[in-house]
């Protein structure tokens with residue numbers, strides 16, 4: 001029994017080492033940490049929606065964080081080259097919702113989906129379509145990126 005566990009643990013370690021190797025074999029794939037100094041801290045709990053909508057500093061930090069960590073798949077300035085979804089479209093449909101409280105609910109739902117997507121990445125049947133970012137950078141950085149994407153959405157309307 002003990003040796004089974006040990007073998008399993010060894011296999012786990014080997015596969016994460018392989019993952020790390022794979023990740024670094026693709027050039028500038030190493031995730032970049034993001035300096036969020038100056039942004040109001042969000043706290044220990046995950047926020048239910050973007051606390052920085054329209055915040056200028058969040059926009060600036062988010063732009064740089066996006067370009068270093070997301071652009072290689074989602075495209076420079078969030079204009080996708082077709083490999084991964086165009087993130088300017090994420091909550092564009094919410095803009096057309098007429099009822100105010102439904103509109104708010106729409107943005108909140110998409111914020112939630114955004115956060116889940118970047119915390120967990122996109123992994124299906126063992127294939128990593130997008131790596132998880134939880135532990136790579138903090139929640140403040142994640143919402144700063146969302147703020148940047150909202151500005152890109154508005155610019156493309």
Ligand code: HEC
Nearest residue numbers: 069070073074083084085114117118122129130131133145
């Ligand atoms: C290695 C490539 C890669 C990187 C790097 C990457 N993504 Fe993704 N992302 C994808 C792919 C591919 C999908 C679609 C996955 C699927 O088919 O389920 C995706 C999906 C998403 C989605 C869901 C979009 C939707 O319309 O359903 C969000 C949100 C997202 N990514 C945000 C980000 C952010 C923010 C970053 C940077 C912090 C990032 N991604 C970095 C490849 C990547």
